[in-house]
Structures are given as structure tokens and as C-alpha cells.
Amino acid sequence: MSRGQTKKLSHFLGLAIGLFAIWILLSGKFEIKFLLIGLFSSLAISFICLPFLIIKNTETEKEFFVFGVNYLKFFAYSLWLFGEIFKASLDVTREIFKRKINCEPRIVYFSMPFENPMASVVLANSIILTPGTITLDCTKDGIFEVHALSKSAAYDMLTGKMPQKVADLFGEASEFKALPEREVTNIPKEAN
């Protein structure tokens, strides 16, 4: 068997085992009949769905498996993300309960081209999950448009710490670049 086929088989088996675990979790029954039904349906579903879970890079035609991440690294990244979320939530909550709200929203741009489309998805999702920043758009060449609630949130975004973490997570060697103004343009001066 070639290397690609072995990889595909391992993806198939991993997906089937994951689905079977969900079946057991949701049914909670351990009789042979139910286990067999679950086993066959999870095998069938992973056979049908595997082609949809392999996504292509639009330019290089290189294929990536959706769940092809190092899970330990991903766990560490999630813990770091939780910390960031709590810090940012505290900032936003403080802003909300001020007597007079004087936040300074702005749009910032940065470019972070990834080869793996999942990396862009994870980065965009993490940016939205952190209160105070929302991804407005993410183009094919890896330009992110981020709406930031306050000056400090925008500044944190432009230091490029989170994109770097995502690049490390997916083992990519892309370079972070804070972009100067485009169209609407409101990047704070000290951030450049």
C-alpha cells in the first residue's frame, strides 16, 4: 500500500472510531445489538463523509484533512485561548459598566497567508471568540479585516501573537504582517 493510501485509511478509521464513541455516548446502551448497529452506521457514515472532510488549497491543489491537527498541541492552544478570552472579557465587561461608554472602535488589517485552509478557519474563529475583536472578512490571499472595540484590543491584534500561535499549531511558516490603511483606514498611529 502506498503512503497516501495508508494515510487515507488512518483518517477513515479515526473518523469511524470518533463517530462510534459519540454513538455510545449518546445511546448509553452496551447490548451487542445496539453496538453492532452503531458500528455499521459509523463505518458507513465515515465512508460517505470522508471525501467531504478532505479540503483543497485553492491554489496549490494540496489536500488537507480537516481534523489533521496534533491534538496535544491543540489542547495547549485551547488553554491559552481560554486565558485570552477571560482577559478580553474582563476588558469588555469593564467597558460596558462604565458610566459613559467611550470605546474607540476601529478596523485593522493584517495579512497572514496559510497553506492549510483549516488554519485560517481556526484563526478567524479564535479572533471572534475573543471578545473585543470580530473578523469581518478573510480573503483567499490571507488578508484579515478585524473590527476591534478599543484601542488596546486593536493594538493586541497587531502584535501578531495569536496568528503566530496558530501558525505554530499547524506547522506553517507564514509571516505576519500588519497592513497599513486600505479604504476605510483607521489604524492607530502607534501600532504601525
Place this chain on the structure above:
Amino acid sequence: MGIKEILTVIFLSLGFICFIASAVGVFRMKDFYCRLHAAGVSESAGLILCSTGLFIYEGLTMTGIKIFAVFLAVFIASPIGTHIIAKVAYKQSLQVETAEEKEAD
């Protein structure tokens, strides 16, 4: 009352504070995008705290793992809704209020 209950109460109360903060924020913020930021507090921090509290109360049972599964599903799916709403508003060129425009007025 054991230590488990105390931890549960602490986590759930912190979660409720997050939910209240985001409800108040949605009313108080000035424009559409800022309101989205306020709503984000409940769907990330509030969700993490509440599900942690419930998970501690249940322990590592079937229900506890189900709570964790619900947490994962909401945690992965909720940013997509926020992103779609924000992107549509942006592409329809809903004006973004910025700090510099305010200074110019």
C-alpha cells in the same frame, strides 16, 4: 455543602455575571458592531464558566461528558453566526463608526 457544590455555585455565578454583562452591553453600546462585541462576552466566557460549573457538579459521568459535548458544539459553531452577521453588515457597507470621525465632528 461539600467543596463540589461551592465550586459549582462560584462558577455558575461568574457565568451569570457574564450573561448579565452582555445583555446590558447589547442595550448600551452605540452601534451595530459594538453590540456584537457585547454579545460575544456571553457566548465565550459565559459559556466556558457555566459549563465548567455544571461539569464539576456532574463529575465524570455520562451526563458530564454530554455537557462537554454540548460545550464543544456551541463553542465551535457560535462564532460562525457572529461572523456571518458582521460580514453581511460590512459588505452591505453599514457604516463603521470610528474614533477619528468622532474627533472630526
